[in-house]
Amino acid sequence: MIAMQLDVLFACDARGRLVATRDPEPRPAPRVFLGRSAEGNVWAVRTDVDAATCAAIERLCAAEPVMGMFREDAGPRCRDGVIELLSQCAPIEAEWRGPAFVLPVDPPDDARAREASFASEAAWRPVFPWLGEHFEALAPVVIAFDGGQPAAVCHAPRGCTASAAEAGVETLAAHRGRGLATAAVACWARAVQRSGRVALYSTSWENAASRAVARRLSARLYGEDWHVR
Numbered sequence: 001m002i003a004m005q006l007d008v009l010f011a012c013d014a015r016g017r018l019v020a021t022r023d024p025e026p027r028p029a030p031r032v033f034l035g036r037s038a039e040g041n042v043w044a045v046r047t048d049v050d051a052a053t054c055a056a057i058e059r060l061c062a063a064e065p066v067m068g069m070f071r072e073d074a075g076p077r078c079r080d081g082v083i084e085l086l087s088q089c090a091p092i093e094a095e096w097r098g099p100a101f102v103l104p105v106d107p108p109d110d111a112r113a114r115e116a117s118f119a120s121e122a123a124w125r126p127v128f129p130w131l132g133e134h135f136e137a138l139a140p141v142v143i144a145f146d147g148g149q150p151a152a153v154c155h156a157p158r159g160c161t162a163s164a165a166e167a168g169v170e171t172l173a174a175h176r177g178r179g180l181a182t183a184a185v186a187c188w189a190r191a192v193q194r195s196g197r198v199a200l201y202s203t204s205w206e207n208a209a210s211r212a213v214a215r216r217l218s219a220r221l222y223g224e225d226w227h228v229r
Contacts, residue, residue, distance in 0.1 A: 002035035024134035030227035037223030098204035101219035110183035140191035151175035154184035
């Protein structure tokens with residue numbers, strides 16, 4: 001599962017080194033990604049990290065134990081070593097860590113959320129105009145409505161691979177706290193599953209609202225992502 005997620009999130013070169021994100025307009029990949037799961041760990045280093053540093057980082061990641069329980073206060077054991085190696089090359093720009101979930105099969109239906117199409121753009125473009133430019137690349141796209149107004153959107157920000165897609169969800173500030181994100185993610189998961197793909201969901205440990213969506217949908221916590229820029 002964690003290897004499937006790595007493939008969804010990032011493009012890699014022939015050596016398995018990170019190149020960029022899989023967004024429609026790709027962004028630089030982190031210098032190191034480590035995904036931990038009960039089934040095993042996966043890691044990748046960005047293509048511009050020098051060979052000696054890359055080899056040292058990969059040795060640390062390879063020694064990282066497989067774990068079945070993931071908590072906000074229990075990061076990777078290799079963290080300090082990886083940070084030290086990267087800091088010798090360039091200052092650390094950012095560090096991110098958070099839980100990774102797989103969404104349940106056939107989650108609850110909520111009539112407020114429905115799959116959108118480009119043909120239905122009149123219903124969503126005034127509120128989510130950015131969807132229009134890359135709609136097909138972000139599909140499936142789901143809109144949740146509040147009193148007939150578009151209020152939340154769930155899509156596949158990194159697109160879909162042959163096996164999986166990962167959710168990205170946003171609720172407009174005026175409509176938060178009404179379960180619309182949960183409704184949108186559930187509808188999106190059903191659309192992904194109809195295509196034969198696994199529906200994934202991840203967030204940061206600090207994002208309590210996003211973690212609450214996973215909890216309400218009984219999503220299964222299967223691992224943790226950690227990456228450093």
